Amino acid sequence: MALIPDMTSDCANCSALCCIALAFDAGEDFAIDKPAGLPCPNLNGKLGCSLYNHLEDAGFPGCVAYECRGAGQRVTQEVFKGDTWARTPDITQPMLAAFATMRQIHDGIELLLVAERLDLPDSYEAEREALLDLYAPDEGWTEEQLSAFAASEAPARLKAFLPRLRDFV
Structure with a gap:
């Protein structure tokens, strides 16, 4: 059986990956435009947010709402x-690529855990269960394994599997 990771975000043990990886457009969720791959100008030297205690008031409710699921x-x-x-x-680019794949993996795990209730x-x-084993291997992940996962059949298998569950929802 797959080893399910902690799916709770823990910003203190991250390196502000969402603050560099994600793009955002000025609007009701973000006060500024920021392209993907560049650090948010609100990051401080300790990779924390200088606006953290008042993100919504500063025009960043999208940051408050974002969840990477760990x-x-x-x-x-x-x-x-x-x-x-x-x-x-x-390691910036490899880390951003790993983050994108890990987000995809955690999204998949979440869906497979919800399907367990059906x-x-x-x-x-x-x-x-076979898909969960692919998404949550007991040995965890390395950079190489994440790269291989992204190119593997696992994402396509999950994408084909999920619509088949409609009759059981």
Whole structure:
């Protein structure tokens, strides 16, 4: 059976990956435009948000609403062993790629865990468990394994599996 990771965001153990990886457009959720791959200008030197205690008042309710489901700290702590893009700029792009894949993995795990509550036939339950094993391997993730996952059949298998659950919802 798959080892389910902690799916709770823990910003203190992340390296502000959402604050560099994600793009946002000025509007009701964000006060400024920021392209993907560039650090948010509100990041402080400790990779914390200088507006954290008043994000909504400062025009950043999108930051308050964002949830990585624990992908950020897993990439920082598990995959990159506590290193950060700020301390080691050469790992910025690999870290951002790992974060994108880990977010996809955590989204998949969440969907598979929700599907566990459905009254599925044995064959569907077996497929759900097999997918969960692909998305949550017992040995965890490395940068290489994340790259391989992104190119594997697992995302397409999940995408094909989920619509088949409609009759059980």
